Amino acid sequence: MRKVTCVICDTEVLLDESTLLSKRxxxxxxxxxxxxxCKSRLDTPRQRPSHAMSNEKSHDA
Structure with a gap:
């Protein structure tokens, strides 16, 4: 087992030595x-506010 620390929240996680992530x-x-x-928090796509979309369409000339 390999002990690694998350860069964002500083929690320590044990990884199996044979996994690809551990080897990398x-x-x-x-x-x-x-x-x-933390990875799932960063991977979730954010939606743009609806008023930003309406402002972009009104600038067409």
Whole structure:
């Protein structure tokens, strides 16, 4: 088991040595690790506010 720390929330997670992610972190220490919770928070797409879309359409000349 390999202990890694999330860059955002500083939680420590144990990864199995045989996983691809663990091998990548071991071979390339510059790569950063994010826990599943932080990764899901960043992966969710944000919607634009509806008023921003209406302003873009009104500028057509």
């Amino acid at each position: 972190l071991k071979n390339n220490p510059i790569r950063t690790f994010m826990c599943d919770e």
